[in-house]
Amino acid sequence: MIRLHGYWRSSAAYRVRIALNLKGISYAQVSHDLRTGAQHSAEYRAIAPQGLVPALETDGGILTQSPAILEWIDERWPAPPLLPADALGRAHVRAMAALIGCDIHPLNNLRVLRHLRAEFGATQAQVDGWIGRWIAEGFAALETLVGRHDGAFCHGDDPGLADCYLVPQLYSAERFGVDLEPFPTLRRVGQAMARIEAVARAHPSRQPDADPA
Amino acid sequence: MIRLHGYWRSSAAYRVRIALNLKGISYAQVSHDLRTGAQHSAEYRAIAPQGLVPALETDGGILTQSPAILEWIDERWPAPPLLPADALGRAHVRAMAALIGCDIHPLNNLRVLRHLRAEFGATQAQVDGWIGRWIAEGFAALETLVGRHDGAFCHGDDPGLADCYLVPQLYSAERFGVDLEPFPTLRRVGQAMARIEAVARAHPSRQPDADPA
16 A cells, blocks of 8 residues: 655645546555644654655655655556656656756745745745745746647646646645746646546645645 | 756756766767856757756757756666666665755755845855755755665665765765765765766866866
8 A cells, every 4th residue: 555645735745646646546645744843753754864745655665755756656557657658758858847846846845935034034025025936937947848849738648747746836836826827838737737637636625634725 | 969068066967977977978068157147048048948057969859957867868878777777776766866956956056045145135154054054954864865775875886866966966065165074974975986987077177167276
């Protein structure tokens, strides 16, 4: 049995939920409340030394870091594939994923925002500006990259790895009031993803640990 | 012919140089001076919309984002492999790579440091503190993860993907005066890597665009 250590609002855990659902894999969820720092417990750090979610408990051991987990999922259950069949296509899709996974999301992680407040006395308006800046800068490049490819999704006519990253980043952008008007292609892909039941089931609001709306 | 768009001090370009050298692939280098913002030129953005290095010009097209480029290199030239033969091993190595590639390096990128200075009036001491914090926090977890595996390198007895990330991050840590004493395993791996001529040739100081020492 697969067990996903996550949190309903964690973007990186959300990616993994989308991938598992697209593959039709059933899994249990273990929630770590990031607001109270539950992920820093000695017990959790023993399996995930960074004290970050997600982690995936598998028959073979514990996996950390969503980029590694997503590649493992795609290798373990190859159908439907998250990556294109050709090497160049795989490189393009992985670049889109890394654009979000390296250059947007980690900058807006809770631990970083807390540091901005504690160390630089950042106001909420400054924190919102920080979040919005990195999303808008990354999305502007991603809009160009995705626009180079035809199809309903980031790369072609099937949902794939880059889409697993895009949906949570769009959710986060909306949550923080980022203007998505300049990114029609990304919005269109997000809407196509939302129409897939496997993806919709991965939405934060539908997780067992979600706050009541 | 492969052409690597980079900069001598870019950590992400340094990773790609190590991988290409380990594979024995010859390549030309195109330097973009990050200090003058050369990577933001319209010409470069036309091929790399984020305006970041590295980018790799290949026969098939232009690749961006070092995580995607490194996977492509390993697929294109499988020997010697950068990833273990087993899926679990690959997941562990990719997790180490992502720990650096997502959770350390992007936070300390030049564009982020500039923003800290411009938006929050960060002093040099505060910027150094910011850099050191994310390196120390990430390295503490990485020290544990690497320590779980035997061998001279991050994972086993051959240099691989995680080592391609570790070497530039160690270089950056030393450059910014981060105390590496708490990370004996990482230092030992770094020393093992430095003894490999292919790795040593990738060092920033040995690149054509390096400042004279």
